Amino acid sequence: MSTHDDLRDIALNEFAVAGYSGTSLQRIAEIAGLSKSSVLYHYDSKEALLEAAIGPAIDQMKSIVDSIGGSLLDADRRGVFIEQFVDFLLQHRLEVHMFINQGPGLEDVPVIDRANDLVVHLSTFFSSAVSNTEDHLRFGIALGGAAYVLSAKQEYSLEAPPVDEVRAALVTIVSELLAPLSTTPSARSTAN
Amino acid sequence: MSTHDDLRDIALNEFAVAGYSGTSLQRIAEIAGLSKSSVLYHYDSKEALLEAAIGPAIDQMKSIVDSIGGSLLDADRRGVFIEQFVDFLLQHRLEVHMFINQGPGLEDVPVIDRANDLVVHLSTFFSSAVSNTEDHLRFGIALGGAAYVLSAKQEYSLEAPPVDEVRAALVTIVSELLAPLSTTPSARSTAN
């Protein structure tokens, strides 16, 4: 792997663990075994390093969100989305962890704005598909919880179950949580 | 409210939104309408401000975790815990949001260590009560997702449903996710 890519990976990991503002270029340089100047040779600025670290993941997530035409009420199409989403989480835990936690605090950073737009966009899909508070929360818990559990597991990691097993379990649980979306609105009461 | 308490509240809010390292004493002082020196008059250090901001919430969470004797398999006792937990989340969204997101990155800070010990402790309870990967994840999604959704709602906030409704919905969803804990182990298969 090239030095360029090494720096991107190191930066992503540090940003996710210690936060963007909590990570100095000096520290990234030390981990890479380089000087701070070398880091700024490969990337014009700290912000460029952030863009390189999480930009690709955001682009991929955008294409997933765009591909759902808006009809998440259809169980089959929802199933496809859930699998894509879970796979995305598994491949990009660090990126997701980082922009979920620090997104709101890093305004005026273009790559973060793109990510926040995505969250709002996705949230709008579900908001329009559902009317009561409980199902709203169900959606938030499913997506936020799945994202959280993957990043938390590796930090408090007690054991590491096989990836396939985690994937299958996540698909099952998220599907359960999102199942109410396909029932007719009148079949569920909005209160209690 | 006293200046002392004002500073604590301002610090908590800024720490949660911008991160601990992303928040300067200067900024806290500006929001409070004071000088940086005044902030350091009320609190000996930035770390003391962090302790004041999230310490009480952690103490309260500790008493909740301690009160569950370990028998979360009992449906009634689990119900009590879930209600206490949801109430705790509703009262301390900011504190939870902050230590969940930044806990792992803020080592060597006593108050954060206490919080991390709590998470490990709580996680141990559930790990011992459950054997398969899916139920492990169910627990993580329930607690992490509930915590996430409350802090995220107010940042991307589109609307604000009444608190009682949110509370009832959260109790319902978390109870559903944790329900498998009370079934006999043989009643659930570990694979698929």
Add this chain to the structure above:
DNA sequence: ACGGTAACTGACCGATCGGTCAGAGCCTGT
């Protein structure tokens, strides 16, 4: 009227921040 104390401040400190710049080392094509 006076002494004490709580609240607050500006000046200042060393360290570190992100970033600039001139140049050193090295490899390669000619």
Add this chain to the structure above:
DNA sequence: ACAGGCTCTGACCGATCGGTCAGTTACCGT
């Protein structure tokens, strides 16, 4: 042999960081 480009570096910059300190207010009990 030499010229040109990568890669990398230390010295340096202004700004900001958390924190210290001497001193200024204002209020309060005596």
